[in-house]
Structures are given as C-alpha cells and as structure tokens.
Amino acid sequence: MHTTNPQAVDDTAMQTALERMTVRDAVIDLLRQLGMTTVFANPGSTELPLFRNFPADFRYILGLQEASVVGMADGFAQASRRAAFVNLHSAAGVGNAMGNIFTAHKNGTPLVITAGQQARSILPFDPFLASVQATELPKPYVKWSTEPARAEDVPQAIARACYLAMLPPRGPVLVSVPVDDWDRPAHRLVRRRVSTEIRPQPAVLEGLGLALDGCERPALVVGAAVDRDGAWEQIIALAERHNARVFAAPMSGRCSFPEDHRLFAGFLPALRARVVELLAGHDAIFVMGAPAFTYHVEGAGPFIPPGAKLFQITDDPGTAAWTPVGTTVLGSMRLTLQDLLARPACVLRPPPASRQPPPMATATPRMTxxxxxxxxxxxxxxxxxxxxxxxxxxxxxxxxxxxxxxxxxxxxxxxxxxxxxxxxxxxxxxxxxxxxxxxxxxxxxxxxxxxxxxxxxxxxxxxxxxxxxxxxxxxxxxxxxxxxxxxxxxxxxxxxxxxxxxxxxxxxxxxxxxxxxxxxxxxxxxxxxxxxxxxxxxxxx
Structure with missing residues (x-):
C-alpha cells in the first residue's frame, strides 16, 4: 500500500506557490511586511505592471509632478519616522524629481525610490524612455542606487534599499526596475530585523561627558537630528541639568528645543563671524545633531570663539569627517544623550540670563x-x-x-x-x-x-x-x-x-x-x- 505524507504535500504546495510568485508579488508582500503600504507616485508606462491588481490594503497617493511626489513622501516619512515608498517614471521623471531628492538627502529623510526602466531585451538599442545610466542619474544625492543584474534580484534589491534608507545617516535610495522584470518568477522574502541606531564609542563619549561636567559656561547647539531621532525630552533634561544656554543650529530643518524655554538663546545664522560672535563667552560648545557649522557665504577668522572647545555629536560619518576643529562623537542622538544623562549629576551652575522677548508688532496700513x-x-x-x-x-x-x-x-x-x-x-x-x-x-x-x-x-x-x-x-x-x-x-x-x-x-x-x-x-x-x-x-x- 502506498501512503502520502500530509506534511510533504503541504511543503510541496508551499514550494509550488513560492515558485509561482512573481517579482511584483514578492515586492508587494515585502512592503506589506514592512508596513510600507502607502505609495507616492506619478505613473508612466514602464511602471504600470507594479500596479496591476492593486492590493486593497495599500493606498496610492497621486502627485501631478515628480518633484511633488518626492516632496509629499519626504513630509510623510519625516512625520511618521518611517521610510516612505516612491515610484517615479524613468529618466525624465527622476530628473523632474531631482530637486526634492536633493532636499531629502539634506533632510536625512529615508525614501525608497523605484524608477521605471525600459525592457531588458531592447536596452542595447537605446529605446524610447530608457534611462541610459539609471544608477548614475540620482548621484550623489542618494545613499545607494542600483539596477539589478537579473529580474529575480529585484525583491532583494528593494529589501536592501528599505533597510539602508533607515540606517544612519538616513536618506533616499533608488532602484531602477526594467518593465519586464515585474512578471518574472521570484521567491518570497521574509522581513528581517535590522538595528537602526549606533551607540557612541565609550572612551570618546566619556571625554565629552567630562568636558560637559567640568566647563563653566556651556552652550548647546541643537540641530534637526535631535528631533529626528526622538531625543526631545533628553535634550531638555541635559540642558536643565547643566543650566546650559541652547542655540538652534544654522539652517536647521526641525525644532529640537522649545523656543519658549528659559534656556533657549536663539538661532545661529549661517555666517561664520556671527556664529563666533553669538557663542562668545562660552568655554565649551556642544553641537548636537548638526554640522559645526553650516555657512551660506564664505568667511574668514576662527570657527569658534578663542579659548573655547568644540564637541560634536552626529550620526553622519561624512559630517564628522569634515568638522574642522574639536572632538566628534559618532552615534545616535537619543542613545548618546541617554548615556550622558546616566552620568552622576554635576554641580548645578547658576542659570544664564534669559532671552528677551521681541517687541510686539503693530498693525500698519501695509501688513508686516x-x-x-x-x-x-x-x-x-x-x-x-x-x-x-x-x-x-x-x-x-x-x-x-x-x-x-x-x-x-x-x-x-x-x-x-x-x-x-x-x-x-x-x-x-x-x-x-x-x-x-x-x-x-x-x-x-x-x-x-x-x-x-x-x-x-x-x-x-x-x-x-x-x-x-x-x-x-x-x-x-x-x-x-x-x-x-x-x-x-x-x-x-x-x-x-x-x-x-x-x-x-x-x-x-x-x-x-x-x-x-x-x-x-x-x-x-x-x-x-x-x-x-x-x-x-x-x-x-
């Protein structure tokens, strides 16, 4: 008598189902696992197969021009603190979007951008709508760009893009996908757990902590990464523990400290001489979550007030490398501030003078x-x-x-x-x-x-x-x-x-x-x- 093993039948059926999955199915399934079910897009012919039988649990947000599409995705990603999924048309569509891809890069916004590409079989013949150097077009304003060598590699490339976009420093990535890849066979990918925060090197952080404890007149300069990393409560606690004046970094894209707080000292402009002037009188300057410093026009003279020491905390190795003076701690803002707050409390300094409120504006015939x-x-x-x-x-x-x-x-x-x-x-x-x-x-x-x-x-x-x-x-x-x-x-x-x-x-x-x-x-x-x-x-x- 011949008997059938039910488990073997189930395994065979599952394997058959996996073998029948297409690239499109695998990508949709992966995005669903990652919670990336909102798609920001402006459609073109080479993107259409991705949206056939569009799943009911996804939502498609149409923008009428590619720059708007990327801008909407940027706002969504920042406000949700998660990567957003963007679909653009080939060559010209990505070109239209480049201004806001550049902004997403500067904002540190995690975006997973897919761009259409012509069918592989006609790419050697310079076809209409082809992107001749698809991976080069968005550089240097993406963390990574790729056009997979094989159709079956597309889901893995998009998975890599999703994880990479969220790794520090966060930013946009791009995957170019030939139009005929979406219906090719592929295997299902299972969501991985990937750490997205880096703790700073203990010895370097200890030196920063000792400097913070030992200085007489500390100033904190806070940038967008503080709020982006969810370190709002920690930066307030650190400022209050040390009675440190707090400045907003030049050109910061977020509010990282309450601007009505008694320790808030105002905004640094993107001018070297004015930065030095406003920070004068402080013997230690701690730049947190920002470059040290962003300038708009050229300037001469010192980068910080004479006699002061500069310490920086950033999650961006590139920023850490070009900072001209001082010590830089590389790591997550939230974890770094937690570690600084875990140190024994220092002797409380006297509070600095509060910032004076601006005079009230009055109504005039022409509104100011x-x-x-x-x-x-x-x-x-x-x-x-x-x-x-x-x-x-x-x-x-x-x-x-x-x-x-x-x-x-x-x-x-x-x-x-x-x-x-x-x-x-x-x-x-x-x-x-x-x-x-x-x-x-x-x-x-x-x-x-x-x-x-x-x-x-x-x-x-x-x-x-x-x-x-x-x-x-x-x-x-x-x-x-x-x-x-x-x-x-x-x-x-x-x-x-x-x-x-x-x-x-x-x-x-x-x-x-x-x-x-x-x-x-x-x-x-x-x-x-x-x-x-x-x-x-x-x-x-």
Whole structure:
C-alpha cells in the first residue's frame, strides 16, 4: 500500500506557490511586511505592471509632478519616522524629481525610490524612455542606487534599499526596475530585523561627558537630528541639568528645543563671524545633531570663539569627517544623550540670563510679516504643525512664531524650493486629524503648487498661507553681499499679475486674499478650522 505524507504535500504546495510568485508579488508582500503600504507616485508606462491588481490594503497617493511626489513622501516619512515608498517614471521623471531628492538627502529623510526602466531585451538599442545610466542619474544625492543584474534580484534589491534608507545617516535610495522584470518568477522574502541606531564609542563619549561636567559656561547647539531621532525630552533634561544656554543650529530643518524655554538663546545664522560672535563667552560648545557649522557665504577668522572647545555629536560619518576643529562623537542622538544623562549629576551652575522677548508688532496700513506671524501665533492651536518654505520670512518667524513641541515644525535643510507645499501634504497624510499650516513664500509656492490638487483630493486639513510680497525677497536681500549697491535693481526678482485664490480654485481648494490688518484675525480663524485644504493669500510689505 502506498501512503502520502500530509506534511510533504503541504511543503510541496508551499514550494509550488513560492515558485509561482512573481517579482511584483514578492515586492508587494515585502512592503506589506514592512508596513510600507502607502505609495507616492506619478505613473508612466514602464511602471504600470507594479500596479496591476492593486492590493486593497495599500493606498496610492497621486502627485501631478515628480518633484511633488518626492516632496509629499519626504513630509510623510519625516512625520511618521518611517521610510516612505516612491515610484517615479524613468529618466525624465527622476530628473523632474531631482530637486526634492536633493532636499531629502539634506533632510536625512529615508525614501525608497523605484524608477521605471525600459525592457531588458531592447536596452542595447537605446529605446524610447530608457534611462541610459539609471544608477548614475540620482548621484550623489542618494545613499545607494542600483539596477539589478537579473529580474529575480529585484525583491532583494528593494529589501536592501528599505533597510539602508533607515540606517544612519538616513536618506533616499533608488532602484531602477526594467518593465519586464515585474512578471518574472521570484521567491518570497521574509522581513528581517535590522538595528537602526549606533551607540557612541565609550572612551570618546566619556571625554565629552567630562568636558560637559567640568566647563563653566556651556552652550548647546541643537540641530534637526535631535528631533529626528526622538531625543526631545533628553535634550531638555541635559540642558536643565547643566543650566546650559541652547542655540538652534544654522539652517536647521526641525525644532529640537522649545523656543519658549528659559534656556533657549536663539538661532545661529549661517555666517561664520556671527556664529563666533553669538557663542562668545562660552568655554565649551556642544553641537548636537548638526554640522559645526553650516555657512551660506564664505568667511574668514576662527570657527569658534578663542579659548573655547568644540564637541560634536552626529550620526553622519561624512559630517564628522569634515568638522574642522574639536572632538566628534559618532552615534545616535537619543542613545548618546541617554548615556550622558546616566552620568552622576554635576554641580548645578547658576542659570544664564534669559532671552528677551521681541517687541510686539503693530498693525500698519501695509501688513508686516511680523504682524502676520504674531497673529498666527496667537490664533493657532499649539498642536498644529507648521511646514515652512518662506526663506526671507524665516528670521521674522523665529522671533514671532515660536515652536514649542517636538515634531511640530518642518522646513528644508537644502535651500531648494518646491518642497514645502507637497511636504505639507505628506505630513498631513502621516498625522491624520492634525491641522497642518503651510507657511509659504509667494515665489516658493510656484515651484510645486500642483500639490494642492492632492490635498483637495484627500480632503486634508491644510491651511496654505502665502506670504505675498510680490518678489523673490530672499534673492534681493542677498544682493548686497554680492556687490549690488543700494537701490540697484536685481533682475528677475519681481513677481506680478499672480492671482493665488484663482490658482487655488483651479486645484480644487478654497482661496481668498487679505490685505488689511483689521481683516486678518477673522480670516485666519476661519482658515485654521476649514474642513479641507484652503489658501489665504496675504499681502505683506
């Protein structure tokens, strides 16, 4: 008599099922295991097979241009603290997205980007839509890029990309996938557990701890990585333990310390001489989660005040390597701060003088940016999230619109425009139920305004505030640095004839314009409680 082993039958059936799995099936299954079920995309022909029989437990977020797609994914990844999945069209699509890929790189945002590619069989013949050097196109602004040698290697390449994007320093990665690969056979991958934090070298950290305990007038300079790494409570505890003044690092893309705290000392500009001037009087400077330092224009002289010592904590080996002076500790911000707080308490220093609040802005016939942002600060809920891309207004915002909570503020570390409006959409998708305020310059808004369409389609609670001064003010403000004389016209900076409420209506959003200070509070109050996205065009001096 012949008998059949039930276990052997089950194993055979399972093996058959695995053998019948396609590359597309394996990738969808892997993304589901990793919780990456939101896809940000703008479709093209070479990407279509990935989305055939689109799974019901996934959601597809359509952006109308590739830069918007990447910006939305960036905001989503930052607000969710997880990698986001992005699908772009080949060559030209990736090219359109490069500005915001650069920004994601500077922001340290984990993005897994797949890009379409023509079929392997016709690649030798330079076909239409082919990306001739697909892996080179996004460099150097991705951590890794690849086009797998075989179709069956695609799932493993995407798995590697997912893990690599989340490893420090986090950032975007790209996998180019030929269109005919998606239907080839592949094996299922099982999610791995990969550590995403690095603890600092004990001996180097001990030296930093001794310096912190032994100095007389410490200053902490905090950057985006503090908030990005979830170290908000730890940095407050460390500052309070040492009664250390706390400065925000130049050009930081996040709020990493409450700006209404008694120890907050203000913002360092991206100018070497001013950094040295503001840090004068401190004998030890501890830069945490930021470069030491980011500069916008060239400068001469020392990097830190004479007689002071510099210590840095960063999770980025590249940043650690180019820091010009001092000692650098490489490791996770959160784990490093935990280790510093585990040291015995030091002798409490006397508290430093508190920062003086700015004078109140007054209503004038032509509204100032200070008055607008002061009014916004009075009306907004403290839990509202601000996404900012108004470079010329940022110094005013830092005085009149204080950020006081973790994960409440996002801006771009890169200086590239076209990130803010789509990033606001991504943040709103990641934080459902919370109001997002997109504070955008009139010039900045025009780079990725099509993101408003996605906001309208998703019915997201976003208030887009356009600070409309009719010009590229940041460019004009910098003109004297590069030799322009007072009163000289800066070509290409005037913006006129723009109807932002009409543009908003075209994307499906409610829009209105306000130019009188007396009308602003009521207009803002309504806009901050809208059911869906809305735009307010604010005329400012």
């Amino acid at each position: 940016v200070a008055y607008v942002l002061q009014t916004l600060a009075q009306l907004r809920d403290p839990q509202d999230i601000v996404v900012e891309e108004a470079p010329s207004a940022r110094p005013v915002m830092q005085r009149h619109l204080p950020m006081t909570r973790s994960a409440s503020f996002y801006t771009m570390d890169s200086g590239g425009l076209g990130w803010g409006m789509p990033a606001a959409v991504g943040v709103a998708l990641a934080r459902p139920g919370q109001r997002v305020i997109a504070l955008i310059g009139d010039g900045s808004s025009l780079y990725s305004m099509q993101a408003m369409w996605t906001a309208a389609q998703q019915r997201l609670p976003i208030t887009f505030l356009i600070l409309n001064n009719g010009r590229y003010a940041a460019v004009e403000d910098f003109a004297p640095v590069f030799g322009f004389v007072p009163g000289e016209v800066v070509q290409g900076t005037a913006l006129s004839g723009l109807d932002f409420p009409a543009l908003a209506a075209g994307w499906g959003c409610v829009g209105q314009r306000v130019s009188a200070a007396s009308e602003l509070p009521q207009v803002l109050q309504q806009a901050l409680h809208s059911d869906g996205p809305c735009l307010v065009d604010i005329a400012v001096a």
